[in-house]
Amino acid sequence: MPLTKQEARQLADIFTEFSPAIGKYKYDHWEELNDTERKLLMDLEYDLSETASQLSAVAGILTLEEVEASVTDLTTAVADAEKFLKKVATVKKGLGIVTGVFQLAAAVMTKEPKAILKELKSLKKLIA
């Protein structure tokens, strides 16, 4: 049976308390310990700290996996909002095209080929 996030955190808390306690014991009894015992305590101090951190990460992953459905809900909502914003942008672009048409008409009345060409290019950009 896989660990729950609560169990992972409880174990992490216990190991987090034990790791520095072992470090302190090693420090206080250093002279009485032989090399093998010293190495054993040093490894144990690290292993407990590392296991506690791994358990914390697992608890974090489980916590964030629990809200997967909420991620989907918000992603759908964002898509709806973007759809609305796109519609409004399309209306604004449409008004830009109307402006372009009038500008082209104004340029045609001046009978200046350069001005007509410039407005035509602008209008083409808006429509594209």
Added chain:
Amino acid sequence: MHTKSFRSTLLRPLLLLAVVATLLSGCANLAAVRDFASQAKSLSSYNVIPPDLVGTNVRRQALFGKEVTEENLANYKRHREHFEDRQAVIVKYMGALAAVADNEVINYKKNLDDVAGAATKADVLDKGDADLFASAANLVATLATDGARRKLVRDLVTRCDPAVQKLTAALAETVREDYLKSLRREADATDGLVRDADLAKNPGLSRLARYAMFEHTATIAARKKSAEAFAEALGKIGAGHAKLAAHIGDFTRKEFIAELKGYQDELKALQAQFKN
């Protein structure tokens, strides 16, 4: 000719429509919603914690003199990826809400002024009619779009409130319960480094270890403070959004706007505590 025919065929009905639309419905000012969502977006995009979900463990392993392997970083990296994914969703949602609630979205004045200006230049309308047309058309267009916008804001806020509550709570929970404890283990490992240096009976090494501890402890304390402020801010974002959902029918009520502004001010104060 143009002007006379324009006045009778298009401008009069448009002006009439603008008057009727103004009488029937006032354009909602959703500035309070926009400002809250913008602040929430800016705050929830705080990006220091995700890399440190891995970083604190790499530093701790180094303090123990252990080699960092891909295998023992796998869970830390997964935690970071999940955190970043969830955080990005909140940021996107708040950004979208702020964008829809922004009154400028439904303001067509500039676009219609451009149309009016071009129409005047093309001699289709005289300036007075063109200006009147632009103002009336903007009013009609704005009011027409505003209904859809208000409906969308209400729909987004009510539909998404449970998800916002769950996501902000989950992010705050893992910051408080998991990340802060990882920082504590990093601090413990720093203490261990000093003890080990003392056991080596080398005064120079002990002094160096103490100096490193002094620097490192201050850095960890700053990270802890930022993380606590971030977790608190996530709670405020959730509370502010719940307030939006509760007042869905009355976004313009004075008391509501003041309350929302209060949340925004609290968020600003918390953001000032974040360190990059």
